[in-house]
Amino acid sequence: MRFTKVTFAVLAAAASLSLTACNGDDVTAQGDSSADSSESSSNGGSGSGGSEQGADKGSGGEDSAGKDSAGQASGGQSASAGAGADADSKLGKCRADDLDITAQDSTIDGDPDGSVAVTLTNGSGKECAISGYAGVDLKTKEGSLSAKRTGEQATPGTLKDGESVSFGVNYPLNDTGGSGVTVTSLVVTPPDDTKSVTVEWPGAKTLPASDSTVSSVKVGPIGSAGQGGAN
Numbered sequence: 001m002r003f004t005k006v007t008f009a010v011l012a013a014a015a016s017l018s019l020t021a022c023n024g025d026d027v028t029a030q031g032d033s034s035a036d037s038s039e040s041s042s043n044g045g046s047g048s049g050g051s052e053q054g055a056d057k058g059s060g061g062e063d064s065a066g067k068d069s070a071g072q073a074s075g076g077q078s079a080s081a082g083a084g085a086d087a088d089s090k091l092g093k094c095r096a097d098d099l100d101i102t103a104q105d106s107t108i109d110g111d112p113d114g115s116v117a118v119t120l121t122n123g124s125g126k127e128c129a130i131s132g133y134a135g136v137d138l139k140t141k142e143g144s145l146s147a148k149r150t151g152e153q154a155t156p157g158t159l160k161d162g163e164s165v166s167f168g169v170n171y172p173l174n175d176t177g178g179s180g181v182t183v184t185s186l187v188v189t190p191p192d193d194t195k196s197v198t199v200e201w202p203g204a205k206t207l208p209a210s211d212s213t214v215s216s217v218k219v220g221p222i223g224s225a226g227q228g229g230a231n
Contacts, residue, residue: 091129094159096195098124101188105202106168106225113216116169116203117225118188122159131156135189136169136219138201140181145207147219154221168225172208172216180206181213191222 099120106117118136122128132154136147147169159165174180182205189196207213 091127091158093192094120094122094124094128094130094190096190096193096197098122098128099190099197101190101197101199103169103186103188103199103202107203112173113170114173114203115225116171116186116201117166118169118186118199119164119166120159120190120222121164122161125161127158127160129156129158130165130191130222132191133219133221134167134191135187135196136217137187137196138171138183138207138217139185139187139198140183140207142181144187145214145217147217148215150218150220150224152221152224155223157223165223166225167222168220169203170216170218170220171203172213173204174206174208176208176210178209180209182206 100123101118101120103116103118105114107114118134120130120134133149138145138147150170157165169186183201183203185198186201187196187198207217
């Protein structure tokens with residue numbers, strides 16, 4: 001009986017030690033797992049929190065907004081300054097819609113050719129630039145005659161509101177005794193423009209009915225005719 005009791009006591013002690021050892025392993029495993037989880041979280045690994053922090057840092061909400069704001073301000077100032085500089089350095093062209101165009105006979109007795117002075121008056125309310133040659137066509141019952149340029153040097157100029165400038169149109173006089181070619185109107189296109197203005201022809205009623213008439217109708221540059229006369 002004594003042997004049996006000792007045996008049971010030894011077995012009970014062994015079982016107790018075995019259970020304690022198992023429980024110890026479980027506690028150690030849990031401790032290691034908790035430590036790994038803590039380390040992973042602190043390093044911002046593949047967890048959702050770390051991912052969100054990385055995304056926020058990558059998109060840089062404040063940095064991006066600051067950059068956009070700076071870029072926007074810079075772009076706005078540059079565009080405004082550029083527009084102001086262009087407005088100050090360049091005048092708009094004098095256009096047909098801004099000009100009052102008239103024509104008057106400026107032929108001087110004794111001249112071999114007839115002449116018409118075409119006057120352009122700025123009515124735009126602002127200063128404009130004008131230079132070069134205007135387009136000129138004489139309308140006749142047989143068709144149009146386009147004036148040829150004289151080849152004179154054109155001088156750049158400007159017109160303040162209400163100011164005028166003139167140019168001359170020279171044409172051959174019909175002294176043949178024939179009926180000639182009847183001129184009905186004058187079509188003027190300002191320099192650097194595509195819109196034309198038709199005015200009454202103030203010169204002689206007819207031109208010589210000859211081939212040379214076409215090449216004999218000539219237009220001078222802007223400013224080539226003074227008030228009441230043509231060069």
